[in-house]
Amino acid sequence: MKALSERQQQILSFIEEFIEEHDYPPTVRDIQSGCGISSTSVVSYNLDRLKDSGALSRDSEVSRGLKLAGQKSGTAAPVGIDTVAVPLLGTIAAGSPFPMPENDTWSDLTGQELIDLPQAIVGLGDNLYALKVRGESMIDALISDGDLVIMEQASSVRNGQMAAVRIKSDNTTTLKHFYAEGPRTRLEPANSQMEAMTFNSSDVEVISRVIAVWRYMG
Template structure:
């Protein structure tokens, strides 16, 4: 979330770029937002870059670029604050963004869940499971397990002392599956899930 001064700095940079076609200098930014310190202006500019509002081009004079708002809107959502799922809490609007690229990295893929074997973990039929591609996982992780190189399933992983693998459903009506370790290959670990209501 941007501070009021950072927000003022961003607005000044936008206006300056629109009028002149190039970025303001740090001295011009300081004057434009009503401060005298070039160093303080630099800190505000750095904070804007860290927040993803601008891009700094190293080695270029006046090397400030605005982040393409349209492109940003396709890869992020406004994160407007918190909401209670228990007792009500004070609604405070924020200005952060949820970066979808953080969820959908280059080593991730999505699977649509079919069935109700993971309902007690909050994973429902039709949800999209976002999976981090890997071939090992910690005990207790929810994994994509490939059995006999033929069938894939989303289950909680347990390694037994016998060396066998136990794949546990999060539904009391479905018994766990136990296999020899060589029959099970881990394909990935659950990172998050998405659910659409409309």
């Protein structure tokens, strides 16, 4: 195996830096100017050498068809833990209309702020989204201003779970522990020092299940 010339190493590391910066490989002319070479053919020539030596692979006749040899194939995760991207859909405040992804736009979350959470602590639940809590209206559920609540879409929950529920007659929305008791539904705050309230089950609409709460005060 022939050793790489200085120029070849220079080109190689330029390619590396370029990809690092742009997320796509350089053109022959990018390399030319980047390495202070006076002719594209020189680049072409050395690229062939590098290909021969196996330092990089190349889709010929294709612009930017370069791939560093040492590079991981594909984008499959080489390191890093499994994460779930959770869209931050908005804020939640007492009584405000509760933000919630509509079915048809569920897959259309582009542009939304995404929060990466480790799968290990979120679980692999689907249909997750996050809301930022504004105000102290959830204080009785041990949730305060600035907290991030991770929610999962659900139309029903098991007794005892915390959920975002809407009292139709009040048109208010809060987070409470949910207990269905036949025709009546009892909602009790997480703080046991607070009083529970009971409503007609038909007056209570479950919107989402609360998966987790994240409070950061760094």
